[in-house]
Amino acid sequence: MAIKIALLGLGTVGSGVLKIIKNNQKKIKQTSGEEIVIKKALVRNPAKHQNLANEVELTTSFDEILHDSEIKIVVELMGGLHPAKEYITAALKAGKNVVTANKDLMATFGSELISLAANQQCDLMYDASVAGGIPILRTLSTSYASDIISEIQGIINGTTNYILSQMSEKGLSYEAALKMAQQLGFAEADPTNDVTGKDAAYKIVILSKFAFGTKIGINDFTIEGINNLQDFDIRQASRMGYVIKLIGIAKNIAGKLFVEVAPCLLPENAIMAHIKNELNALQIKSQSLGTAIFTGPGAGSSATANSVMSDVIAETSNFVKQINGRPFSNFSRIMKLTSSEDVKYPYYLSFEAEETLFALSKLLSKLEIPIREIKRIDKKTVVVTEDISRRQLQDLAIQDSYLRANYKILQ
Numbered sequence: 066m067a068i069k070i071a072l073l074g075l076g077t078v079g080s081g082v083l084k085i086i087k088n089n090q091k092k093i094k095q096t097s098g099e100e101i102v103i104k105k106a107l108v109r110n111p112a113k114h115q116n117l118a119n120e121v122e123l124t125t126s127f128d129e130i131l132h133d134s135e136i137k138i139v140v141e142l143m144g145g146l147h148p149a150k151e152y153i154t155a156a157l158k159a160g161k162n163v164v165t166a167n168k169d170l171m172a173t174f175g176s177e178l179i180s181l182a183a184n185q186q187c188d189l190m191y192d193a194s195v196a197g198g199i200p201i202l203r204t205l206s207t208s209y210a211s212d213i214i215s216e217i218q219g220i221i222n223g224t225t226n227y228i229l230s231q232m233s234e235k236g237l238s239y240e241a242a243l244k245m246a247q248q249l250g251f252a253e254a255d256p257t258n259d260v261t262g263k264d265a266a267y268k269i270v271i272l273s274k275f276a277f278g279t280k281i282g283i284n285d286f287t288i289e290g291i292n293n294l295q296d297f298d299i300r301q302a303s304r305m306g307y308v309i310k311l312i313g314i315a316k317n318i319a320g321k322l323f324v325e326v327a328p329c330l331l332p333e334n335a336i337m338a339h340i341k342n343e344l345n346a347l348q349i350k351s352q353s354l355g356t357a358i359f360t361g362p363g364a365g366s367s368a369t370a371n372s373v374m375s376d377v378i379a380e381t382s383n384f385v386k387q388i389n390g391r392p393f394s395n396f397s398r399i400m401k402l403t404s405s406e407d408v409k410y411p412y413y414l415s416f417e418a419e420e421t422l423f424a425l426s427k428l429l430s431k432l433e434i435p436i437r438e439i440k441r442i443d444k445k446t447v448v449v450t451e452d453i454s455r456r457q458l459q460d461l462a463i464q465d466s467y468l469r470a471n472y473k474i475l476q
């Protein structure tokens with residue numbers, strides 16, 4: 066008996082899923098226990114997908130999928146909050162298992178959908194929602210099941226990493242690099258969430274659930290993207306021996322969780338500094354395993370479709386064994402968030418004004434900001450500090466309005 070599935074969306078990821086099922090059916094049958102067949106695919110505009118019309122039945126009606134009792138797994142690859150939420154809710158209520166790659170949805174309405182799936186004894190899996198092709202959520206829920214994680218930090222948005230790499234290595238403008246990331250299928254349909262850090266924030270919310278058992282939302286922490294960054298910042302950082310990356314952090318500091326998304330600096334010899342283009346990387350520190358780094362494509366058609374397929378296969382195996390309905394992650398814990406104002410990191414401070422080094426050193430020492438390095442580059446001053454908090458930095462900004470940029474320095 067073949068397992069019939071439906072795709073909601075046939076764009077970058079949906080078309081990748083179609084291709085994998087077509088090309089790798091023999092292995093899929095061996096590993097899942099059944100042949101997997103795409104019975105229908107929901108799209109908005111069927112005319113756009115006529116080249117696939119002989120491979121899959123296209124529909125514009127979700128109800129056709131919902132009321133088809135042969136369809137056991139619904140794979141949501143449309144993106145956005147609505148109508149994705151309503152479609153997934155209806156599918157679960159109809160007793161269908163669900164796979165989604167939608168981080169916006171799982172970070173916003175995850176708790177509600179997860180309890181609905183459990184009540185309906187259906188599976189709800191979403192490994193592709195974080196870091197595209199890197200199987201990070203499944204790894205956290207299985208390989209880290211007994212381990213205590215203290216920190217996750219990483220590059221979790223392929224579009225911005227692609228933009229930063231192209232700007233720093235090929236000298237492309239921000240706009241040209243973003244356009245290429247869109248053409249390559251890395252960016253969201255509306256790339257605002259990518260460049261403002263919101264996409265990475267959704268992912269850190271989901272990662273925090275798997276790594277720390279917490280239920281947080283994107284309004285609970287600071288989010289900064291790369292949309293205000295200028296070529297000058299990248300060049301200046303490079304001359305100081307650093308690479309700028311958009312980083313998501315979730316870290317246990319004395320029993321409280323510190324979460325943030327922001328552009329940060331990495332020393333150019335750090336492993337993460339070498340993660341380029343659409344690649345993502347997650348560095349996880351834990352009690353038993355120590356420090357581990359997971360890297361691979363964080364966006365793109367076939368890589369993301371591979372993660373979707375691992376969920377489809379897991380749900381198919383569960384269906385064959387009649388054990389659907391177990392949560393993707395069991396881990397749950399209450400943990401307060403810590404204020405990012407008090408968390409200390411070394412900082413890179415870039416000054417606009419043509420102040421003398423002497424005047425600046427005096428000001429920093431008056432504010433008790435410990436200095437690691439201070440340099441003049443192109444008539445501008447850069448100061449690298451030892452560990453300081455954002456609160457200390459704010460004092461500096463009040464007294465000295467010419468601070469043009471500040472970045473945490475990560476190791």
Ligand SMILES: NC(=O)C1=CN([C@@H]2O[C@H](COP(=O)(O)OP(=O)(O)OC[C@H]3O[C@@H](n4cnc5c(N)ncnc54)[C@H](OP(=O)(O)O)[C@@H]3O)[C@@H](O)[C@H]2O)C=CC1
Nearest residue numbers: 074075076077078108109110142143144166167364365369
């Ligand atoms: N692209 C990537 O690298 C990654 C994407 N993801 C996530 O995967 C999901 C899909 O992304 P991606 O494939 O890039 O998106 P695309 O924009 O490429 O594709 C979206 C598809 O969904 C269809 N669609 C959208 N809205 C509706 C609707 N209301 N009714 C019917 N069909 C609809 C579109 O139809 P039509 O073609 O007719 O317009 C299209 O086929 C998103 O949640 C994204 O965040 C996750 C990891 C990586």
Ligand SMILES: N[C@@H](CC=O)C(=O)O
Nearest residue numbers: 222223224251252253
């Ligand atoms: N737009 C996202 C796609 C994967 O989640 C990204 O660029 O990382």
